[in-house]
Amino acid sequence: MAEPSVLTRHIESYVDTTRSLNEQAASLDSIISLVKNGLVTIEKLVREMDMYLTTTDHVIRARGILLLAELLTNLSLKPLDNVTIHSLIDFFADRLVDWRTLRGALVGCLALLRRKSDAGMVPATDAKAVALSYVKNLQVQSLGQHDRKLCFELLECLLVTYPNEVASLLCFELLECLLVTYPNEVASLLCFELLECLLVTYPNEVASLGEDIIYSVCESVDGEKDPHCLMLVFHIIPALVGLFPNPSGSLASFPRDLFEVLGCYFPIHFTHHKVEDVDVKRDDLSRALMIAFSSTPLLEPFVIPLLLEKLSSSLSSAKIDSLKYLSYCSIKYGADRMARHAGILWSSIKNAISTSLKEPTESFYSESIDGLGFQENEVVSEALVLLETVVMQNNNLLLSMIVDDEDISTVFNTMTSYGRYKDIPLQGKQRLHVVGRILYITTKTSIASCNRVLETFFRPLVDILQLSIRSSSRDWFLNFGALYLCMELLAACRDLVIYSRELASNSIPAHETFCCILQSFCVSLIDALCSILETTANEGADDVDIYLRVRSLQILATFPEDLLAISDNVFKNILTTLMSIIFKDFNQKFLWKLALKALVHIGSFVSRYESEKAQSYNSIVVEKMVSWVSVDNCTLPFPLKLEAVSEIGASGRNHMLNIVQGLEGAIFSYVSDFYVHGNVSSAEVAIQLLQFYSEKVIPWIHETEGLEEILLRFATNIWDHVESWISCNVEVQEKGLLDAIMMAMKLTVGSCSEEIQYIILQKAYTVLSSNTSLLLKKSSLTSIPVQLEESQLIQHVDNISHRDELVLSLFASVIIAVRPRTEIPNMKEILYLFLTTLLRGHVPSAQALGSMINKFDTKAKSTEISRESTLEDAMDIIFKTKSWFFRDNEVLQRNGNGMGLKDLCLGLMNNIQLQVHAIVGLAWIGKGLLLRGHEKVKDVIMTLLECLMPDSSTRAAKLKQDSFENILEQDFHPSVRRSAADAFHILMSDSGVCLNKIFHAIIRPLYKQHLFSVVMPLLQSLLKNFDPSFSRSMLYRASVHIIADAPLIVVVSEAKKLISLLLEGLSILSEDILDKDQLYSLLLVLSAILTDKKGEEAVIENAHSVINCLIGLIAYPHMMLVRETTIQCLVAMSKLPHTRIYPMRTKVLQAMSKALDDPKRAVRQEAVRCQQAWSVLWGVNCMSIDYRRAFIFTRMIELPAEYTRFISCL
Amino acid sequence: MTLGLINANPVVHAKKERVARTEDPHGDDAVDPLEIYDILFEFFLSVLSEESITVDDKLGRILITFTPTIQHCSMATVIGLCLRVKLKHCFPPHYKVDIKVSPGSHANEESVNKQLNDKERVAAALENPNLRQLVDECLYSSEL
Missing domain, CATH: 1.25.10.10 (Leucine-rich Repeat Variant)
Structure with missing residues (x-):
């Protein structure tokens, strides 16, 4: 047991108001730890404190009670027995009467009421006693703010924990509180929350309070302005109303009061927006x-x-x-x-x-x-x-109002006075529009209103239209207003019909009044519209007129057949009219687009609903379009043809299937025309068609289920045709066409399943093996390491014949696009094939090799014999296969070892061309490895880096046991080093032609970060340690490729280390026009660093060199985007601390004055911004006053000029 | 002394609907009135219109005719000065800029024109710190 005196001392120190706050807090802590550790029981403590709790000295009593209360607050987890809790809560509830000690009493009540059941809770009866004492004793409005807050917390605690006992008791208390609190106070929010909670959870108890509660709520809400509180109020009122469901009951006398409370909101x-209100x-x-x-x-x-x-x-x-x-x-x-x-x-x-x-906007467009x-x-x-x-609610009443409306009838009466859209005054158009919208909405609501509106309004419209039709028998003319309203009514009828069909519960019988009305007159309207549309293009009609005519026709053509029977001939007439617009009037863009859109709508309608019309549509629209594509005999420009075809195809599956078939025929006939007859113009058309096929058709087939057969057919067809293409030895080369065919092939294969890919692969292999001499005889492939017998004339590395190239490229395309699980037949032969051809400079072969390596199944099961080799075997083939080189049948190697791919890269063959090809090939293979995260990629990178290093030739020579005499101490040829540097671009960039998601590459996440973090330190140390005499530009070039393609976040985090490298790279890249895209992407990296907080620090340190570098780029002649971005970067630089950039200011401003004269507007605009940013920072007043001017200035004051008057005003 | 409001009830002008310029990615963009209007309109909406700007890109001449809102507008010269300063910032120095009030729109038309196009006077005016500050405020207050 602790010394009583210690306890007493602590108590005294807390109660003593002269002690400092720290001392008081320390003594409270000591007492708490005493009780917590069981050295003092609560009972003993209370006895010890007896005097302090009951003394007549108000101050000491208040402190004493507060001490006990604080103690209990801190001991909320200490288990207490029921007797202790009862006596304590009894004590605190009782003390609520004593306003001088109120703080302590409130804190104590709260502490006890908040206890959880596992540590001993206040029993319900005691809670009710607290509530009673609260209601009886507390005058919340007279308390200080902190005490008020405590009161509300107590209320909340009571209501939440003991709702049953205190609900009805405290309801009024809450309402009263609301009357005394001030707007926006947390307390009043709390009260409303509690009130809502009460109403929702204990409706019966509250309802039993009767009218009084309604009255009190109304009163308490009055004038509330806090949005949070109002939100609650608006919830409370419906809940309150819900308590009194009987409309003639107690609520009946209060609607006015309720409305007065609510109506004012x-x-x-x-009125003013505060930050804290944002959540409401x-x-x-x-x-x-x-x-x-x-x-x-x-x-x-x-x-x-x-x-x-x-x-x-x-x-x-x-x-x-x-x-x-x-x-x-x-x-x-x-x-x-x-x-x-x-x-x-x-x-x-x-x-x-x-x-x-x-007002209508100038650019009217129907969309x-x-x-x-x-x-x-x-x-x-x-x-x-x-x-x-x-x-909908009062159908008859409203309909008769609309029917009898004077404004509407005025519109009808004045309609005849204006024929065309442009004749109608603005106000008239507006009225027409209003009436149109009203009639549309009204008609659409129900069948009854549809009948009524059509009965009343359709007849007059028909009269106006027929009247005008009759008046000029040759020259068709439709009254604009009448046609417009007709169209709105027709559209409404159609929407109503289609909507009620979708509901399916009530299909509309064909003998409904409105159907009969429409039927009686639609044919003549269609005739009129068709014949007027034929002349529309020539008459120079207004856009709105055109829109109206086409749309009316479209609506009439898409009316459900059972309600509005249009004969087949009439339907054909509509289609023919629209088709002739597509065919002839392509110069009228708006009309053409609308007609096409109408045809698309009609197409999707017929393919969904009707079969007979679908046939007409097919023969008139779809087949005709297909014939346009395949035979080039019409004036319609080719891009428009393709647009029309693709839009029509999108209108229905059958249409698309027809079009696809026609398109394929066209593609093959054009491509054959080129390869067989050497017709160059056919190649251009074929390229467009193939691009269209790749961009539009293949994705569509891919998305539509069950159409893989088409892809298979297309791919096999190509392979079938290839034989005929290469049999005619037309030696005209067309790179664009080959690329287009390859891309189409890749996308086709890529969209197929494994099984179909396998079929295509086999087909391709058959064609390849029977048509070229490229494949090596099986007998020449021995086990690894194998000596690749290869006769290859190094002097003509590019000598793959055109026919071989075509077959090979297509085969490579297939390999590039297959899925990882698709089995590749004759794997070894294919590997050798690509290895051979890549050394001859055939890039697709290298890409195919990379793709194969990338997709190899690492877990090739040993049981699966059909898989010829594992990844390791393939790697062995690629890296360990030795090549033999012959020239005029003479072996070029002195020793008999032959050379692997790596040796070739390192120039052991001493043939620049061959070395470049080997490096490019290695880069693509490396990319395949990198994407899948294979270890071996490190070797590839090391080889590439070696090529970049100085004296690489010498080292290469030393690698060979017997060196060539003609190798001097020198670096590799620049083109070799350049391709080694550019290999890093291949490794890092996202390629569109292979090794991407579309072609099913295995891509490990974060591979770019990985490469970045591995290679950058190497490159940086190389750059640092090398002899300055050695030209490091290629090392910079390699680094730049890595930086430009790496994810920004990585580069920015390394900004400090990279910035000087980056600047060097910018100046190197700016030297060659071919590097402009790379320069731009690097510049974007710099601008990203500039705008990043972290990056900014790095820039501040190098501010001068950054600005100098940027100034150098301002005049970059080859790309506008570079100049624009450069200036934007300079604007960003102006935000840096002035002390760092001030010295550069004049230089920047001088450069800007040149940029102001840039030939491109966008650059000039940026230059203006930049100039402002740099000059405004320190005030524009940068001119120096010279005396002569000062003299003139003084003279000027004497002038009766506005200046002087103005200056005197200042 | 404070400057009273000369135009106490200014008419607030809406921005005119712009005619879209066709973008040509290849050819060079010559300076045209629209570009100058773009630069100036946010400050001088009411006194300028696209028609009041003429440009000769080859000779590097720009002529701007503005219309003060009131006949005796004492701000006319200040407005002209602002126009000049603004254009000086936006075009290379070899452009010659002429600024005039449109004929008949100002009481002291001739003297205003003279002041605005006299190099020395303009330079001198800009060296007056008060005037300079006013011009700067006029030009940059909306930008910063």
Whole structure:
């Protein structure tokens, strides 16, 4: 047991108000540790403190009670027995009466009430006693802020932990609290939260409180402005209303009060935005208020007039809200109540739509705009939603209003006076648009309204149209307004029909009134439209006129057949008309696009719904288009043809299948024409067709299931044709065509499954083996290490014949695109083949080799004999196979060892061309290894680096036991070193032609980071340690490739080390025009570093050299983007600390004055920005005053000029 | 002394709908009135229009005719000065810039024109710290 005196001393030190806060806290801690360690029990402590808890000295008593309370707060986990808890809570509840010691009592109550059941909780009866004492004794409003907060916390704690006992007791207390708290206080938020919780969880208890609770809630809400609280209020009100479901019950006397509370918040509008309010959005609040408004129909007499009144507000958000609320409340209040407001609602809607329309934009385009090209804002769309709601609700009432509406009938009456779109005045257009939209929405709502609207309005329209048709028998002319309204009605009917079909519950019978009306007149309208469209292109009609005519035709053609029977001939007429526009009027872009779009719509419609029309469509549209592609005899430009074909193909699976077939035929006939007859113009067409096939058709087939057969057919077809292509020895070379065929082949193979790829592979292999001499005899392949008997004339490394190249390239394409699991037949032979051809400079072979290496299954099972070799075997073949070299049948090697790929790279053969080919090949193989994360890639990198090093030839010579005499002490030839440097670009960059995701490469994540982190240190140390006399530009070049292609985040984090290297690289790359793309990507890296926080530090240190380098690039002549980005970088530099960059300022400004004269506008604009950024920083006043000017200035003041007047004003 | 508002009820002008320039990736972009208007319009919307700017890119001459909002606008010279300074920053020094008020739009048309196109006076005006500050504020306040 501790010395009592120690305990007493601590207690005294805490109670003594003269002690410092630290001392008090220390003594509290000591007491806590005493109790925690069991040295003092609570009981003993209370006895010890007896005097302090009961003394008449208010200060000491307050401190004493607070001590006990704080102690309990800190001991919340110490288990206490029930008796102790009971006596303690009894004590604290009792002390709530004593306002002088209130703080301690509150803290104590809270500490005890918050205890968890495992450490002993306050029993429910005691909690209720606390609540009672609280209600009886506490006058929250008179307390200080901290105490008030404690009170609310206590309330919360009670309500959360003991809701059953205290719910009804505390409800009013809460409401009272709300009356005394101030807006925006945390406390009032808490109260509302609790109130909501009570209402939701204990509705019965609260409901039993009756009218009083409604009254109190209303009172407590009054004037609340805090958005968080309001959010709760808007939730509380519907919950409260829900408690009294009987409309004639206790709620009946309160709607006015409720409305007074709520109504003042509409429309929700934040007057000032504070940061902390961001989490409550205006829209959320507005939505909550809307639900509160609609919570009871009793509010209708108050709410609806308010909303209608706010419709005329100048605040557009208020208008939108009003319309939204009206739609929502209409549904909630019910048809009967809303019928009273129907008249005023109708006129308000009409008004809202017509006043909110904006002028039509100049660039009218049908994509986004309905009707007459008026921009519809949110007000209009909400008004239309409301219209739909109210028409649905009170169908007859609203319909008769619309039918009898004077504004609408005026529009009908004045329609005949204007024939064309451009004749109608703006106001007239606007009215027409409004009527069109209203009729569309109304018609669409239900069958009944559709019948009614068509009965009333269609006949007059037909009259106007037929009248104008008849008036000029030759020259067709359709009244614009009438046609427009007709189209809106037709569109509405069609949408209604299609919508109710989708519902499937109520299909519309064909004898409905509106169907009969449409039927009686559609044929003549179609005729009129077709014949007017034939002349549209020549008459120079307005865009809107054109749009209307094409769209009307499209709607008529896409009407469900059972409701509007259009004979096959009429349908064909429509298609022919549109097709003739596509064929002839391609100069009228807008008309052409619209016609194509209409055809696409019709196409997708017929392929979905009808079969008979589908045939007509197929023969008139699809087949014709296909014939256009395959026979080049029409004036329609080729790109437009392809566009039309692709759009039409997208309209239905069958259409696409037809088109694909036609396209394939066309491709083969054009390619054959080139290879067989040497027709160069055919090659151009073929390239376009192949590109189209690759870009549009293959992805489509890939996405559509079950069409792999087509891909197989296409690939086999190519291989079938190849034999005929190479049999005619046309020696015209067309690189573009070969590339296009290869890409098509790759994509085709890449989109197939393993089985089909295997079939294609076999086919390809057969063609390859029977048509070229490239493949080596099986007998010449012996076990590893093998001596590759190869007769190859080194002087003509590029001497693969064109026929061989075609076959080989296509074969390589197949290999590049196959999936990893696809079995490759005759693996060894193929490896040897590619190895041989890559040394002859055939890059696709190298890529194929890289792909093979990349996709090799590492876990090739030993049982699987069909897999000829494992990855290791393949690597052995590639790296250990020795080549023999002959010249005029004479062996060139002196010793009999032959050379491997690596030796060739290192120039042991002393043939530059061969060495370059070997390096390129090694790079692609290395890329395959790198992507899959294979160890061997390190060897490849080391070989490449070796090529870059100085004196590499000498070392290469030393490697050989017997060196050639003619090798001097020298570096490799520049072109060799350059290709070794560029090999790093191959390794790092994403290739579009092979080893990517589309062609199923195995790609390890973060491989670029990996290479970066392995190679960069090597390169940096090489750069640092080398003899300065040695030209290091190729080392820089290699580094630059790695930096430019590495992920930015890695480069930026290493910025400090890289920046000087990067600058050096920029100046090296700027020397050769061929490097412009690489230069640009490197510049982008620099700009990324400049804009990054970390990178900035690195730049600050090297500010001068960075700026100097950038200034050098400002005049870069070959690429505008480089100049633009350079100047942007300089702008970014101007943000650096002034002390670092100030000395460079003049230089930059001088450079900018030159850049201001750049031939490109974008550069000039950047230069202006840059100039400003650099000159404004230190004030523009950089001119020095000389005396002569000062003299003039003084003279000028004497002049009666505006200057002087102005200066005197200052 | 403070400067009172000369134009107490300014008309707020909307930005005119722009005619899209066709981008040509290959050829050079000659300086055209639109480009100058682009540079100037954010400051001098009401006094300028695209039609009031003429450019001869070959000779390197720019002529700007602006219309002060009020006949006796004492700001006319300051506006002209601002235009000149702004253009000086945006075009290489070999461009010759002429700035004029449009005929009949200002009471002291001739003297304003004279001041605005006299090199020495412009230089001198810009060396007056107060005037300089005003011009800078006018030009850069909206940018910084």
